[in-house]
Amino acid sequence: MADTMELRDIEVWDGNMAASHALRQVQVDVVAAYPITPSTPIVENYAGFTANGYVDGEFVMTESEHGAMSCCIGAAAAGGRVATATSSQGFALMVETLYSASGMRLPIVLNVVNRAIGAPLNVNGDHSDMYMGRDSGWIQLDSYCPQNAYDLNFIAFKVSEDHDVRLPAMVHQDGFMTSHTAQGVHTLPDDVAYKFVGEYKPMNDMLDLDHPVTHGVQTEEDWHFEHKARQQHALMTAVIPKIEAAFDEFEKLTGRRYNIVESYNMDDAEVAVVCMGTSVETAREVAEEMRAQHGIKAGVVGIRVFRPWPLEQIAAALKDVKAIGALDRSSPHGTVGALFNEISGSLFNTDTKTVLTNYIYGLGGRDLTKAHLVSIFTDLKANADAGKVTTPLQQYIGLRGPKLSFF
Amino acid sequence: MLEIRWHSRAGQGAVTGAKGLADVVSTTGKHVQAFAFYGSAKRGAAMTAYNRVDDKVVMNHEKFMRPDYVLVIDPALVYVADITANEKDNTIYIVTTHMSTDELIASQPKLEGKKVYTVDCIKIAQETIGKAIPNTPMLGALMKVSEMYDIEFFKESMIKVLKKLPQKIIDANMIAIQRAYDEVK
Numbered sequence: 001m002a003d004t005m006e007l008r009d010i011e012v013w014d015g016n017m018a019a020s021h022a023l024r025q026v027q028v029d030v031v032a033a034y035p036i037t038p039s040t041p042i043v044e045n046y047a048g049f050t051a052n053g054y055v056d057g058e059f060v061m062t063e064s065e066h067g068a069m070s071c072c073i074g075a076a077a078a079g080g081r082v083a084t085a086t087s088s089q090g091f092a093l094m095v096e097t098l099y100s101a102s103g104m105r106l107p108i109v110l111n112v113v114n115r116a117i118g119a120p121l122n123v124n125g126d127h128s129d130m131y132m133g134r135d136s137g138w139i140q141l142d143s144y145c146p147q148n149a150y151d152l153n154f155i156a157f158k159v160s161e162d163h164d165v166r167l168p169a170m171v172h173q174d175g176f177m178t179s180h181t182a183q184g185v186h187t188l189p190d191d192v193a194y195k196f197v198g199e200y201k202p203m204n205d206m207l208d209l210d211h212p213v214t215h216g217v218q219t220e221e222d223w224h225f226e227h228k229a230r231q232q233h234a235l236m237t238a239v240i241p242k243i244e245a246a247f248d249e250f251e252k253l254t255g256r257r258y259n260i261v262e263s264y265n266m267d268d269a270e271v272a273v274v275c276m277g278t279s280v281e282t283a284r285e286v287a288e289e290m291r292a293q294h295g296i297k298a299g300v301v302g303i304r305v306f307r308p309w310p311l312e313q314i315a316a317a318l319k320d321v322k323a324i325g326a327l328d329r330s331s332p333h334g335t336v337g338a339l340f341n342e343i344s345g346s347l348f349n350t351d352t353k354t355v356l357t358n359y360i361y362g363l364g365g366r367d368l369t370k371a372h373l374v375s376i377f378t379d380l381k382a383n384a385d386a387g388k389v390t391t392p393l394q395q396y397i398g399l400r401g402p403k404l405s406f407f
Numbered sequence: 408m409l410e411i412r413w414h415s416r417a418g419q420g421a422v423t424g425a426k427g428l429a430d431v432v433s434t435t436g437k438h439v440q441a442f443a444f445y446g447s448a449k450r451g452a453a454m455t456a457y458n459r460v461d462d463k464v465v466m467n468h469e470k471f472m473r474p475d476y477v478l479v480i481d482p483a484l485v486y487v488a489d490i491t492a493n494e495k496d497n498t499i500y501i502v503t504t505h506m507s508t509d510e511l512i513a514s515q516p517k518l519e520g521k522k523v524y525t526v527d528c529i530k531i532a533q534e535t536i537g538k539a540i541p542n543t544p545m546l547g548a549l550m551k552v553s554e555m556y557d558i559e560f561f562k563e564s565m566i567k568v569l570k571k572l573p574q575k576i577i578d579a580n581m582i583a584i585q586r587a588y589d590e591v592k
Contacts, residue, residue, distance in 0.1 A: 010433060012426065012429050012430045012433045012439060012441070038445075123445065124445070145466075145468075174468075176442070176445055177442075177468050180442060180443065180445065181440060181441070181442040181468070182425075182426050182429050182430075182439070182440070182441040182442070183429075183438075183439060183440050183441075183465065184433050184438055184439060184464075278468035279468070281466035281467070281468055282466065282467055282468045282469055284466055285466045285467050367469055367470040367471055368468075368469060369469045369470075369471045370467065370469055370471075371471075
């Protein structure tokens with residue numbers, strides 16, 4: 001029996017420490033990991049918890065991230081609660097196996113500490129790795145601060161392991177800006193946290209020798225399409241209601257409210273930015289200041305669930321504002337930003353007259369300052385007043401040298 | 408909102424100092440943030456760490472800061488790092504040095520006319536802790552200059568923050584904090 005740990009009601013934790021305590025509290029059976037900055041402390045802390053008797057489980061050191069996720073897949077197929085963490089190039093090396101995990105319908109929780117992908121080599125935070133995961137069939141939840149990184153891990157296990165879902169889930173946090181930034185985190189006692197997620201109930205587990213099953217099969221054109229359709233059906237229909245139910249239950253337990261789409265100051269907003277990660281919180285503060293100091297009715301929409309994309313909820317949140325800025329923290333390499341595309345797709349068949357523009361910012365950890373956000377909101381106000389786009393469609397914010405824009 | 412910037416060399420404990428301060432402040436019901444600029448910094452490289460303290464949850468995640476306090480825990484950084492970057496009119500500087508405040512300002516004219524305090528945290532750390540880890544003494548000096556908390560309360564809180572260290576090291580840190588509190592000028 002694992003030892004319990006006495007936590008203070010509020011611990012000053014960075015996002016990594018918060019995530020590793022969540023993994024400890026849900027008593028993961030197998031963590032297989034390979035270290036990479038900035039996610040290393042999650043599995044390093046977890047290894048410490050395991051070695052010191054706070055976890056009844058196995059910690060497996062692998063030869064690569066590809067091996068780490070492969071080991072997670074094996075352990076999940078065998079019938080265990082499984083988790084790991086990675087970032088950046090390590091995430092990229094995992095990609096092949098991510099598709100296996102989701103296609104095999106294995107509930108695995110992957111903490112992704114978002115970091116730029118080289119070249120050039122860069123250890124700091126942007127959303128390139130998160131965006132790379134978009135089509136992998138995983139659920140993707142996004143944290144804006146260390147508290148979220150703690151809370152969303154419980155949600156991820158609960159939803160991912162639900163027998164109606166059985167899909168793996170990523171919990172994202174911004175490299176360094178969340179992962180290495182210490183802030184107050186409201187904790188749950190070990191038993192309360194464990195009870196919220198519950199005991200792991202395996203399904204089609206390979207170690208159930210009385211009921212033999214096959215995992216990792218080959219299907220060609222006879223069945224592949226039907227398998228992928230079932231996977232998409234689960235991701236599209238089962239996941240959002242289960243996340244909503246988990247958010248409701250979590251609010252009853254903790255008082256902390258999460259939503260599929262987070263809307264701040266949106267009731268009467270004329271202009272809004274849409275973003276992810278720590279930028280959501282900084283933008284919330286600036287939106288308040290735009291209202292108080294500049295008389296601009298500014299709002300913020302934060303993406304909490306990136307996959308499955310909450311198309312209807314996004315449309316409902318944004319259709320009544322006059323101008324929207326989609327803020328993408330990843331180089332789109334040859335097109336508009338992913339959020340711009342997703343938001344366009346969400347609004348296109350509605351009767352909205354809103355004007356949508358795209359901002360690329362923060363690559364490789366470049367600071368998104370409050371001054372940048374003031375200039376974005378000011379642009380959006382001009383678009384709202386003109387009823388049309390008054391700036392280039394895609395602008396680079398916080399870039400040194402001459403201004404860069406496209407379209 | 409109270410904002411603090413630390414100038415340090417990687418390995419001198421600025422991150423630990425910033426997180427320790429955040430830990431103590433958090434116990435008094437205030438909201439905190441502690442972070443640092445990382446990169447592929449090696450031991451000895453100049454680096455900065457940051458604290459934010461507020462009565463409400465700190466939602467600002469920008470790295471840009473106009474600090475209320477600048478804490479310099481390596482003497483040479485006064486000359487090689489931009490310690491006055493983004494300063495305010497009333498930014499207060501606490502600098503680790505063997506020099507007096509007048510001597511320091513004479514050697515670095517850009518500190519002229521500013522609120523500058525000096526204390527030799529390196530020497531204090533060497534004489535008490537036995538290593539040149541100037542982070543905890545700097546916190547003692549900050550308590551004196553800022554009057555943030557009563558020094559006895561602060562030391563008691565720091566004992567809890569340092570609780571995983573051997574008792575001898577904790578005791579030495581307490582002496583170091585008190586000495587810096589008494590000696591900062």
